[in-house]
Amino acid sequence: MTDLLLIDAPTMTRLLTPAATADVLADVLRAGLDPEAGPPRTAVPVPAGELLLMPAASGPYAGVKIAGVAPGNPALGLPRITGSYLLLDGTSLRPLALLDGAALTELRTPAVSALAVRRLTPDDRPLRLVLFGSGPQAYGHLDAVLAVRELAEVVVVGRSPIGARALAGYARSLDVPARTGTPEDVEGADLVVCCTTAREPLFDGKLVAPGATVVAVGSHEPAARETDTALVTRAEVYVEARSAALREAGDLLVPLAEGAIGEDHIAGTLADLVNGCVPSGRPRLFKSVGMAWEDLAVAGALYAARTA
Structure with missing residues (x-):
């Protein structure tokens, strides 16, 4: 875990434009990915709101997003959507990177x-x-x-x-x-x-x-x-x-x-x-x-x- 790469919101903005991100999604669909086969989202109620668990695996990667939905956050000056994304190697499931989950959602x-x-x-x-x-x-x-x-x-x-x-x-x-x-x-x-x-x-x-x-x-x-x-x-x-x-x-x-x-x-x-x-x-x-x-x-x- 010591070599886990951290990817924050400013880095995402630097690495992928909105148009390039749309191209990434188009490419995986053209390559034959079947969204119908994807696992359903799991919603877990918690005192502050809701935790959403979203796992997936395809090609060289696997990963899971844990997103928090906290309706009371805006009144506190905090974002309503929080979370992290853990990216794994698709073959060994070795953790590769931890991404800002809210920023990832705002990009994709x-x-x-x-x-x-x-x-x-x-x-x-x-x-x-x-x-x-x-x-x-x-x-x-x-x-x-x-x-x-x-x-x-x-x-x-x-x-x-x-x-x-x-x-x-x-x-x-x-x-x-x-x-x-x-x-x-x-x-x-x-x-x-x-x-x-x-x-x-x-x-x-x-x-x-x-x-x-x-x-x-x-x-x-x-x-x-x-x-x-x-x-x-x-x-x-x-x-x-x-x-x-x-x-x-x-x-x-x-x-x-x-x-x-x-x-x-x-x-x-x-x-x-x-x-x-x-x-x-x-x-x-x-x-x-x-x-x-x-x-x-x-x-x-x-x-x-x-x-x-």
């Missing part, structure tokens, strides 16, 4: 979304983005979307007016026109990204334009959702893996329980998109719950880059 989650955005949105014109949320994931998603698409405007919708104004200011610092807005702004959006802790729908799904794309990443709980049944029933739905979505994606499980959709409503997966699946002209919904194979792929790439 927007990269997963960016990979979907590459396949689900047009690349022949600047897009109008409506971004729900103003926390670390919102900042990460703005950077990741800008890595793969040009933006005509960013409209930030946040529960905290101060946070929303700050994120809009950050977007303007990147030379993107930006302002704060309301849920009704989705009506004119090409792309809607939801990265919040909301448990109820954030906007009226009937307002989303036929060719628009919605990305929802904020929840992995069966009873929590950011999008409503109206959007889900209208949309062509893509997920990371059908098995994970049907375990954890409240955005789909609630309409399923209502009888509004069936399990066959899922049109495809991220692997399908990467391997050439062409979306229709309907609204598109990419619902992400976060999976252990994503953490492993990115952690392995960071380790390889750090030791090169």
